[in-house]
Amino acid sequence: MTTDSLAARVTDLAPTPPALDPDWSEATLARILRDDRAAARAAAVRRRRGRRRTAIGLGLALSAVGSTTAFALGGPIDVVTSAIEDFARQPNTTGNGLGELHEPALVAQFDTDHGVFAIWVATSSTGKVCYAMSDGVWDGTGTPTKKELEYGCGGIIWVGDDVPPQELTSPDQLGGYFTDSEPLVYGVSPWPAATQVRVQAPGVDRTLPVRDDSHGYGAALPEAVGVPQVTLTFLDAQGQVLGTKVSVAPVG
Amino acid sequence: MSTPEDADFSEAWRRDGPRVAAYVRRHVAPDDVQDVVAETFMQAWRRWDDVPDPPIGWLIATARKVVGNSRRSARRRTALRDRLELLDRAARPEADAGMLATDRMAALEALAALPDDHREALLLVAWDGLSPDAAADVLGLRPGTFRVRAHRARAALADLDPPTDLRAATPSRPLTEGGLR
Numbered sequence: 001m002t003t004d005s006l007a008a009r010v011t012d013l014a015p016t017p018p019a020l021d022p023d024w025s026e027a028t029l030a031r032i033l034r035d036d037r038a039a040a041r042a043a044a045v046r047r048r049r050g051r052r053r054t055a056i057g058l059g060l061a062l063s064a065v066g067s068t069t070a071f072a073l074g075g076p077i078d079v080v081t082s083a084i085e086d087f088a089r090q091p092n093t094t095g096n097g098l099g100e101l102h103e104p105a106l107v108a109q110f111d112t113d114h115g116v117f118a119i120w121v122a123t124s125s126t127g128k129v130c131y132a133m134s135d136g137v138w139d140g141t142g143t144p145t146k147k148e149l150e151y152g153c154g155g156i157i158w159v160g161d162d163v164p165p166q167e168l169t170s171p172d173q174l175g176g177y178f179t180d181s182e183p184l185v186y187g188v189s190p191w192p193a194a195t196q197v198r199v200q201a202p203g204v205d206r207t208l209p210v211r212d213d214s215h216g217y218g219a220a221l222p223e224a225v226g227v228p229q230v231t232l233t234f235l236d237a238q239g240q241v242l243g244t245k246v247s248v249a250p251v252g
Numbered sequence: 253m254s255t256p257e258d259a260d261f262s263e264a265w266r267r268d269g270p271r272v273a274a275y276v277r278r279h280v281a282p283d284d285v286q287d288v289v290a291e292t293f294m295q296a297w298r299r300w301d302d303v304p305d306p307p308i309g310w311l312i313a314t315a316r317k318v319v320g321n322s323r324r325s326a327r328r329r330t331a332l333r334d335r336l337e338l339l340d341r342a343a344r345p346e347a348d349a350g351m352l353a354t355d356r357m358a359a360l361e362a363l364a365a366l367p368d369d370h371r372e373a374l375l376l377v378a379w380d381g382l383s384p385d386a387a388a389d390v391l392g393l394r395p396g397t398f399r400v401r402a403h404r405a406r407a408a409l410a411d412l413d414p415p416t417d418l419r420a421a422t423p424s425r426p427l428t429e430g431g432l433r
Contacts, residue, residue: 006409009351009359013343014379017270018277020289028290029265032297033258092284 075143080104080120080132083146088130088153095153099126106211107174108218109140113182116140121171121188121214128153129168175218177230177247185230186218191242194234201230210234261300264307265293272311275380278342279319291318309386312376316390336364342379362412370405373398 081104088095104122111117115136122130132151138144155168166173175187185199185208194210197217204224208217224230229248236242269289276288292315296303303310339360343349346356363371369391376387388398 006359006362006412007406009349009355010363010374010409011378012349012351013356013359014381015274015277015342015344016348017274020269020273021286024286025266025269028286028293029262032265032290032294033261035294035297092287 076106076118076120077104079143079146080122080149080151083132083149083151084122084130084153086146087151093153094155095128095130097126098124098128098130098153100124101130104130104132105214105216107171107188107214107216108186108211110184110186110219111140112136112184112220113222117184117186117218117220118144119174119186119216119218121174121216123171124153127169129171129173130154131174171214177221177224177249179224179227179249183221183224183227183249184219185221185232185247187216187232187247189215189217189234190245191215191234191236193236194242195237196235198233198235199230200233201227203227204230207235257300261293261297264296264311268306268308268311269293271308271380272315274342275312276315276319278338278375278379279316280338282341288315288318309382309389312380312382313390332364336360339363362409365412366405366408370401370408373401374405374409377402 081101084095084104085098085101087093088098088101101124102122104120107119107121109116109118112135116138117133117135118138118140119131119133124130130151130153132149134144134148134150138148168174172188172190175185177183177185189197189210192215194215195212196207197210198207199205199219199221201224204221204227206219206221208219210217221227221230227249229246231244231246233244234242272292273285273289276285276292280288292311295314295318296307296311340357343356343360346353349356351359363375366374373387373391376382376390377384380387382390384398384402385395387402388395391398391401393401
């Protein structure tokens with residue numbers, strides 16, 4: 001059959017679907033059927049919300065977080081550290097190759113209409129950027145459990161259909177302005193000298209503190225309902241403008 | 253206790269699982285196939301009420317996303333040699349396909365050389381057995397756009413096809429003990 005066209009030969013090479021390994025097939029089917037779908041759906045909603053809220057990068061890469069900051073042991077930082085390190089030990093995750101995890105730092109923690117939003121970020125000796133967050137799950141008191149956190153390392157940031165995806169390589173790529181529920185803004189200042197950030201839009205004008213340790217900031221913006229974007233102006237301790245950027249809420 | 257939904261899903265698993273696995277095999281390393289298939293069906297189970305009947309197009313579209321989320325597979329797809337290796341592993345063996353090994357490899361090399369989106373369009377129909385409209389759904393394309401893409405893929409293959417008489421003059425195995433070809 002050497003005279004067939006390539007296209008015909010391609011068709012002839014259509015594989016017979018391989019039989020699934022019977023033991024694996026039955027065990028996997030049973031595992032799937034045991035899955036608590038309602039709980040999984042709720043978790044998926046939280047993850048999607050979390051992904052959206054962590055997945056909008058603003059592209060500037062100046063600051064490094066966590067490598068020199070000092071926190072007392074115990075409390076959320078220990079849990080976040082443990083969660084990320086456990087994650088990195090799992091095979092075939094984006095946490096593989098983590099190296100030594102630097103101490104996580106709180107980026108922001110604030111109340112929203114559906115509970116407490118909190119996010120931590122940590123870098124590692126191999127340049128990974130890892131995060132942990134809780135979006136309305138942890139009540140903000142005491143220490144969160146690992147189950148109350150979403151966490152991960154690195155990953156691809158999908159900014160929009162017309163923008164090439166970016167690799168998460170810097171903490172200040174995290175965050176943005178989000179309106180999928182109560183509007184909120186958070187992130188890591190690209191300017192380490194910033195001590196405050198002014199958030200402005202029609203009907204919105206407030207100044208948020210920038211944390212010394214993580215350079216993080218964040219707040220719910222209930223007054224921003226219907227506002228598609230906000231302008232962030234980063235200021236130093238003397239009130240000098242270090243830079244501005246516009247955060248546009250993702251659609252959909 | 254088993255429900256009608258359990259039974260429907262179990263039937264889909266046994267019927268369509270191998271087809272999904274066949275799709276996945278040409279995109280990820282053998283060690284990852286089961287993980288991708290399991291994740292695909294887990295997602296199906298969690299939204300079984302919304303999964304269309306028949307589910308195969310939805311399942312392959314979901315498997316495609318699961319594969320796309322795998323950074324290992326993304327790396328793997330970037331290398332022509334790796335693409336060829338995956339296709340070689342996934343395709344029907346030459347004996348079953350009734351063709352010479354060299355013809356088979358020439359076809360796979362041509363496939364591997366196609367742009368990813370062209371190859372995907374071609375194989376969703378030719379290998380996965382989807383209708384053009386179902387394949388368009390998998391790729392998130394309008395049917396017309398899909399047909400154009402599939403046509404271009406076939407045209408690209410035709411461009412790579414040597415004339416019949418040239419193939420006949422280039423036997424695929426040594427003609428002499430000395431290796432004259």
